[in-house]
Amino acid sequence: MPLPVPVLPEGVDPAWLPPAAFRAVGGRRTLIRGSGPLAETVHGEVAEACRRFGGRVVCDARPGDAAYDLVLDLGDEGLGADDLGEEGFACAREGGTTTVTASGGRGLLYGLFHVVRLGEAAFTGGWAPERHRPALALRMLDHWDNVAVHPVMGQVERGYAGGSLFWEDGRARGDLERVRAYGRLLAACGINAVAVNNVNVHETEAHLLTDRIGEVAAIADVLRPYGVRTHLSVSFAAPVVLGGLPTADPLDEAVRGWWAAATRRVYEAIPDFGGYVVKADSEGQPGPFAYGRSHADGANLLAAAVGPFGGTVHWRAFVYDHRQDWRDRTTDRARAAYDHFVPLDGEFAPNAVLQVKHGPMDFQVREPVSPLIGAMPRTRLAVELQVTQEYTGQQRHVCWLGPMWSQVLRFRHGPESSVAERARGGLVAVSNAGDDPFWTGHPLAQANLYTFGRLAWRPDAEPREVLDEWIGLTFPEASERLSDGLHAVLDGSWRTYEKYTAPLGVGWMVQTGHHYGPSVDGYEYSPWGTYHFADRDGIGVDRSVASGTGYAGQYGKPWAELYESPDTCPDELLLFFHHVPYGHLLQSGTTVLQHIYDTHFEGVEEVEEAREVWASLAGLVDRARHARVAERYEEQLSSAREWRDQINSYFFRKSGVPDERGRRIY
Numbered sequence: 145m146p147l148p149v150p151v152l153p154e155g156v157d158p159a160w161l162p163p164a165a166f167r168a169v170g171g172r173r174t175l176i177r178g179s180g181p182l183a184e185t186v187h188g189e190v191a192e193a194c195r196r197f198g199g200r201v202v203c204d205a206r207p208g209d210a211a212y213d214l215v216l217d218l219g220d221e222g223l224g225a226d227d228l229g230e231e232g233f234a235c236a237r238e239g240g241t242t243t244v245t246a247s248g249g250r251g252l253l254y255g256l257f258h259v260v261r262l263g264e265a266a267f268t269g270g271w272a273p274e275r276h277r278p279a280l281a282l283r284m285l286d287h288w289d290n291v292a293v294h295p296v297m298g299q300v301e302r303g304y305a306g307g308s309l310f311w312e313d314g315r316a317r318g319d320l321e322r323v324r325a326y327g328r329l330l331a332a333c334g335i336n337a338v339a340v341n342n343v344n345v346h347e348t349e350a351h352l353l354t355d356r357i358g359e360v361a362a363i364a365d366v367l368r369p370y371g372v373r374t375h376l377s378v379s380f381a382a383p384v385v386l387g388g389l390p391t392a393d394p395l396d397e398a399v400r401g402w403w404a405a406a407t408r409r410v411y412e413a414i415p416d417f418g419g420y421v422v423k424a425d426s427e428g429q430p431g432p433f434a435y436g437r438s439h440a441d442g443a444n445l446l447a448a449a450v451g452p453f454g455g456t457v458h459w460r461a462f463v464y465d466h467r468q469d470w471r472d473r474t475t476d477r478a479r480a481a482y483d484h485f486v487p488l489d490g491e492f493a494p495n496a497v498l499q500v501k502h503g504p505m506d507f508q509v510r511e512p513v514s515p516l517i518g519a520m521p522r523t524r525l526a527v528e529l530q531v532t533q534e535y536t537g538q539q540r541h542v543c544w545l546g547p548m549w550s551q552v553l554r555f556r557h558g559p560e561s562s563v564a565e566r567a568r569g570g571l572v573a574v575s576n577a578g579d580d581p582f583w584t585g586h587p588l589a590q591a592n593l594y595t596f597g598r599l600a601w602r603p604d605a606e607p608r609e610v611l612d613e614w615i616g617l618t619f620p621e622a623s624e625r626l627s628d629g630l631h632a633v634l635d636g637s638w639r640t641y642e643k644y645t646a647p648l649g650v651g652w653m654v655q656t657g658h659h660y661g662p663s664v665d666g667y668e669y670s671p672w673g674t675y676h677f678a679d680r681d682g683i684g685v686d687r688s689v690a691s692g693t694g695y696a697g698q699y700g701k702p703w704a705e706l707y708e709s710p711d712t713c714p715d716e717l718l719l720f721f722h723h724v725p726y727g728h729l730l731q732s733g734t735t736v737l738q739h740i741y742d743t744h745f746e747g748v749e750e751v752e753e754a755r756e757v758w759a760s761l762a763g764l765v766d767r768a769r770h771a772r773v774a775e776r777y778e779e780q781l782s783s784a785r786e787w788r789d790q791i792n793s794y795f796f797r798k799s800g801v802p803d804e805r806g807r808r809i810y
């Protein structure tokens with residue numbers, strides 16, 4: 145039975161799967177061979193395309209029974225699908241027939257979406273056979289969604305796209321059709337796992353593990369046909385909070401028994417459950433430190449519980465002192481994850497994955513790649529990115545993060561392997577989606593979600609080409625003008641955002657709590673370990689080995705040496721690694737202070753230009769989308785001006801040195 149394509153509620157944007165994206169697949173004679181739930185999903189997709197655009201689809205006939213334009217073959221024969229794994233697919237074109245072969249259901253579905261992306265080209269001329277396999281087995285989204293609305297953080301922590309897709313009024317949504325549509329969008333960009341609740345596990349959410357597992361199972365049921373497995377964030381204190389035990393000590397037998405029993409019940413409800421995500425001893429969450437145990441002890445406790453069922457524990461490495469004394473210059477938050485976890489390398493169970501944020505701090509617009517990723521060869525690591533734009537404009541600003549992620553994934557700590565190669569435990573990102581009609585608040589932020597999925601599949605893909613794919617799917621009738629316009633506003637938007645916000649890798653300077661808008665000293669005298677140390681003479685954090693916190697020494701060659709000296713440290717990270725005078729000459733030839741002035745003026749000018757480009761696209765994109773983006777550009781521009789003026793005035797007042805070009809500073 146074909147699985148019907150999800151029906152979107154009135155007014156909800158189809159994002160990168162509008163019906164017209166399937167025009168080339170419709171209008172064909174298609175044969176689907178093979179059976180199983182994902183073959184039914186594929187069948188439903190093709191049937192819907194045929195319903196709209198003509199053509200017909202036949203299931204399970206023997207090849208050769210008739211001539212087909214498209215054969216979607218779930219089996220071991222044909223194009224040597226045997227070494228493609230569950231998710232790979234091969235495709236070829238011969239004698240007027242395009243064939244996709246896969247040995248697993250997910251592979252077949254990904255193969256179909258590949259054909260959708262190719263459009264007419266999939267059915268034109270001849271082309272060389274192709275084989276596709278994801279570089280990373282786990283491509284996952286973490287949702288920081290609360291089941292019950294949190295008094296401070298709301299329904300979705302750091303969510304800028306309305307309410308949760310999964311939860312409403314303290315329960316799983318009764319109607320999960322939109323979640324089904326989400327699963328379909330995720331499959332179309334290659335994402336295969338979702339954690340459905342916040343890593344900060346409050347009391348209501350803790351119960352999802354036990355008496356409320358049925359709600360998670362209902363979500364898992366609608367995601368499964370799209371090849372998306374469901375994961376759950378759990379509280380390390382669950383044996384105490386839910387089980388009534390006096391302790392959550394990972395070495396206590398009763399605690400181990402409690403986790404084993406609770407996990408067995410989870411798998412009874414969700415047989416293909418992916419596993420647990422854990423934030424422990426981090427920003428107030430409970431963890432093994434309370435019992436004098438290590439994080440390997442903690443992670444292995446849960447790994448033992450999910451292990452018999454094939455599950456995984458994603459144990460987050462975001463462990464640092466969030467109650468630091470700002471007067472204390474010896475403690476450096478950037479060092480913390482490395483200091484905590486490197487001594488544990490080799491101690492984690494094979495199904496315990498250490499999930500490391502890509503930078504050592506917290507998703508700032510510019511950070512070096514975390515040294516921890518290069519320092520734990522005997523541990524399975526997952527790298528965590530942030531698609532939700534907490535520090536990059538909160539989906540009110542255009543900030544396409546593809547180029548940043550691509551740099552991170554290609555970074556090599558040493559000669560042997562890139563970050564993507566070290567991420568054997570997968571690539572994970574905090575989702576930016578919610579129940580907003582455009583899914584992501586800012587319609588152009590959809591490009592970030594799509595790009596994340598595609599880079600997780602192929603980390604060496606050119607981000608610009610991924611953006612082309614997104615444009616082609618989202619706007620199937622896009623003219624060259626529209627496509628050029630979209631590139632013009634998106635391609636450089638991350639660098640534009642960087643220009644008008646915190647300079648040269650120093651980070652923060654945001655308003656406290658919600659993290660939107662400028663406040664240069666917002667976190668300067670706070671306990672969070674996020675300082676810039678600006679005074680009348682200079683700015684930046686000395687993280688050198690010679691005179692600073694020693695963080696630069698956490699890298700191997702060549703980075704440790706490169707970062708150690710202000711003369712060789714890349715400009716864009718200078719203030720992350722060094723405290724320098726305002727007159728310090730950058731490699732670009734300008735002084736730090738003049739760079740700050742110049743980039744802040746430029747950043748605002750670039751937003752003004754982008755706003756104009758967007759205005760010129762009216763009539764080329766649908767009205768609602770155009771209006772929403774136009775409205776957000778007004779906000780972005782006014783916020784960018786505020787950033788420019790606060791930052792420039794702050795440094796002018798501190799240093800007394802005017803802009804050499806005499807522009808207006810307050």
Ligand code: GCV
Binds near residue numbers: 288423462534
């Ligand atoms: C879910 C930052 C965010 C928090 C988030 C935390 C984390 O501190 O501001 O909202 O908590 O990162 O990644 O756990």
